[in-house]
Amino acid sequence: QKEVEQNSGPLSVPEGAIASLNCTYSDRVSQSFFWYRQYSGKSPELIMSIYSNGDKEDGRFTAQLNKASQYVSLLIRDSQPSDSATYLCAVNPGNTNAGKSTFGDGTTLTVKP
Amino acid sequence: DAMVIQNPRYQVTQFGKPVTLSCSQTLNHNVMYWYQQKSSQAPKLLFHYYDKDFNNEADTPDNFQSRRPNTSFCFLDIRSPGLGDAAMYLCATSRRTGVTEAFFGQGTRLTVV
Numbered sequence: 001q002k003e004v005e006q007n008s009g010p011l012s013v014p015e016g017a018i019a020s021l022n023c024t025y026s027d028r029v030s031q032s033f034f035w036y037r038q039y040s041g042k043s044p045e046l047i048m049s050i051y052s053n054g055d056k057e058d059g060r061f062t063a064q065l066n067k068a069s070q071y072v073s074l075l076i077r078d079s080q081p082s083d084s085a086t087y088l089c090a091v092n093p094g095n096t097n098a099g100k101s102t103f104g105d106g107t108t109l110t111v112k113p
Numbered sequence: 114d115a116m117v118i119q120n121p122r123y124q125v126t127q128f129g130k131p132v133t134l135s136c137s138q139t140l141n142h143n144v145m146y147w148y149q150q151k152s153s154q155a156p157k158l159l160f161h162y163y164d165k166d167f168n169n170e171a172d173t174p175d176n177f178q179s180r181r182p183n184t185s186f187c188f189l190d191i192r193s194p195g196l197g198d199a200a201m202y203l204c205a206t207s208r209r210t211g212v213t214e215a216f217f218g219q220g221t222r223l224t225v226v
Contacts, residue, residue, distance in 0.1 A: 004155070034214050043203055043217040044156065088155065092213075100146065101215060103155035 003027060004091050006104035015113050019076040023089030023104055026070070032092040033065055033072045034101065037085045044088055048074060079111040116140070117218035119204050125224045126194050134189040134221045136204030145187040146215060147179060148203040156203055162187060191223075199225045 007022045021035075032051050036044035050056045050063040050072065062075040072091075076083055086108045090101035117138045126132040136145065144163050148156035160169045162181045176198070178190040191198055201222050205215035 032213070041222075043201075043220040045217070046214045049214050090215075100158050100161055102158075105153070105155045 002104070003102045004089055004104040006087075006089050006107045008107070010108040010110060012110045012112060013079050015079060015081060015111055017079050017111075019079045019083065019109055019111070021074040021076075021087050021089075021107050021109070023072045023074075023091075024070055025072070025089075025091045025102075027091065027093055027102075028067075028070065030067075030070075030091045030093055033063070034090040034092075035061075035063060035072075035074045036088040036090060036103075037083075038088055038106065039085045076109075079109075081111045081113050084110050117204060117206055117216055119202075119218035119221050121221060122219060123222045123224070125226060126191075128196065128225055129193045132191050132194055132223070134191075134202050134204075134223070136187045136189075136218055137185050138187075138204075138206045138218075139185070140206055140208075140216060141184065142206035142208050142216070143184075144207045144209065144213075145181060146203075146205040146207075147177075147187070147189050148205065150201045150203055150220075151199075159189070194223070194225045196225050199223055 004025050013019045035048040037047050038044045048063040050065045056063045060077045064073045086106040088106045089104040120135050146161040147159045150156040159173045181187045201220045203220045204218040207213045207215050
């Protein structure tokens with residue numbers, strides 16, 4: 001079992017729809033969770049971070065965290081063609097000397113005009 | 114603007130010929146990371162520095178070495194590149210270990226011929 005697993009893509013949604021991206025992780029002591037967007041051939045760019053159970057909203061993006069279920073998701077409302085990219089879920093462990101992230105393989109999202 | 118800069122953006126090297134990739138940052142972050150990312154895969158952490166403290170991942174091949182002469186710069190040395198080392202190499206920084214996100218440079222695309 002991978003440490004961080006994302007729903008296999010590709011995911012295709014029409015423009016204006018809600019895109020839902022999911023991620024599960026295996027390490028129960030994980031403390032921080034991030035969503036990165038990566039355009040083809042480019043480096044990852046942070047779009048959301050979440051540390052506590054519940055929802056966190058930033059513009060069209062909402063991150064949801066459920067530590068009991070070891071599950072984190074990203075919702076993109078009013079999807080735009082410019083949102084077409086690979087979305088990487090990243091998880092940081094809970095121990096003190098662990099300034100590193102374990103990444104999922106990513107889910108590729110295509111938003112069709 | 115404060116940022117993470119990698120040079121070169123593209124590097125072609127011969128099989129077995131040592132190559133060095135560089136990363137600089139103006140964010141004054143304590144932690145610097147090197148990730149390897151192959152096509153359609155998750156970024157894989159090779160090692161990281163917390164200040165001058167070097168932390169190697171257990172499965173990072175000995176062929177990969179790193180140097181951090183000061184806070185701003187970090188280098189990735191590949192002593193004898195093989196065809197399997199062709200990948201995007203990502204440098205990232207963060208403020209501290211634990212609960213924090215990583216800021217990525219643009220990446221260096223390494224081709225081995």
